[in-house]
Amino acid sequence: MDKIKHKLLVLSGKGGVGKSTVSSQLALYLSHIGYRVGLLDVDLCGPSIPKMLGLESKDVHKSTKGWVPVYTDESQKLGVISIQFLLGDKDTPVIWRGPKKNSMIKQFIDDVNWGEIDFLIIDTPPGTSDEHISVTEELLKHNPDGAILVTTPQAVSISDVKKEISFCNTMKLPIIGIVENMSGYVCPHCSECTNIFSSEGGKLLAEQCNIKFLGKLPIDPNLSICSERGINYFTEYPNSSTLAALKSFVDNFSLKPNTTN
Numbered sequence: 001m002d003k004i005k006h007k008l009l010v011l012s013g014k015g016g017v018g019k020s021t022v023s024s025q026l027a028l029y030l031s032h033i034g035y036r037v038g039l040l041d042v043d044l045c046g047p048s049i050p051k052m053l054g055l056e057s058k059d060v061h062k063s064t065k066g067w068v069p070v071y072t073d074e075s076q077k078l079g080v081i082s083i084q085f086l087l088g089d090k091d092t093p094v095i096w097r098g099p100k101k102n103s104m105i106k107q108f109i110d111d112v113n114w115g116e117i118d119f120l121i122i123d124t125p126p127g128t129s130d131e132h133i134s135v136t137e138e139l140l141k142h143n144p145d146g147a148i149l150v151t152t153p154q155a156v157s158i159s160d161v162k163k164e165i166s167f168c169n170t171m172k173l174p175i176i177g178i179v180e181n182m183s184g185y186v187c188p189h190c191s192e193c194t195n196i197f198s199s200e201g202g203k204l205l206a207e208q209c210n211i212k213f214l215g216k217l218p219i220d221p222n223l224s225i226c227s228e229r230g231i232n233y234f235t236e237y238p239n240s241s242t243l244a245a246l247k248s249f250v251d252n253f254s255l256k257p258n259t260t261n
């Protein structure tokens, strides 16, 4: 862990707001622009990262230095670890009580040989459950940069993000900023942006709570199709508004100075 330059946790109060989409696309984007990236999926009961990256059939292997991540391609710029890679039958549900989940998360933090990477992005389940407490406690031992909070623009999602903000404050986990996902639909024909779910909720919340607003990610049907099919979105759509949005998130990050050797 201490060889990893930046460690980021992706959180959301509500399910289905696009946390795994933001985590996987951010990881893909950072690897696309040349960084070495690890993506850890600690959503033990509903892992979706392997499917989104087309890695569903892969298994993880153990070496003398620990678990070896599954890489998205031979460049080995993006490595992934998910509970899904450890399940014999991919359709078997994970029905575990808290202590077993905690011990799995501790192993994910301590026993994966990520190598010397620039970013570790950790995707979490929605809410503030055992998984969040365990991963945050473990991560806080290794000087993380902090959390990215994902919301949609609607009030119900915003109010759940406020709980995530309290969670971060209670755990003393810094907050990097807020991302407003599904913020408008950009028509592929005329590029007109329609605010299907109201707009600016994430931005207003960021202002109210004095947290950095990282930017908006529009609804993009092509992104959804790529995630469903495990296709690399950036090679498929190199000029998309999603790519521009991710670039602006990364430009808006204020990360800790790198303390690795």
Ligand SMILES: Nc1ncnc2c1ncn2[C@@H]1O[C@H](COP(=O)(O)OP(=O)(O)OP(=O)(O)O)[C@@H](O)[C@H]1O
Binding pocket: 012, 014, 015, 016, 017, 018, 019, 020, 021, 022, 043, 046, 048, 124, 125, 126, 181, 182, 217, 218, 219, 220, 221, 223, 224, 225, 227, 228
């Ligand atoms: N900006 C977007 N444009 C188009 N589709 C999107 C966008 N963001 C998310 N989606 C789609 O919405 C669905 C839910 O997204 P995702 O799985 O990332 O949410 P989540 O918050 O991680 O969910 P969970 O609560 O299950 O962890 C997926 O089908 C995804 O492809």
Ligand code: SF4
Binding pocket: 187, 188, 189, 190, 191, 192
């Ligand atoms: S946004 Fe423009 S091109 Fe798209 S459906 Fe509406 S009018 Fe037609």
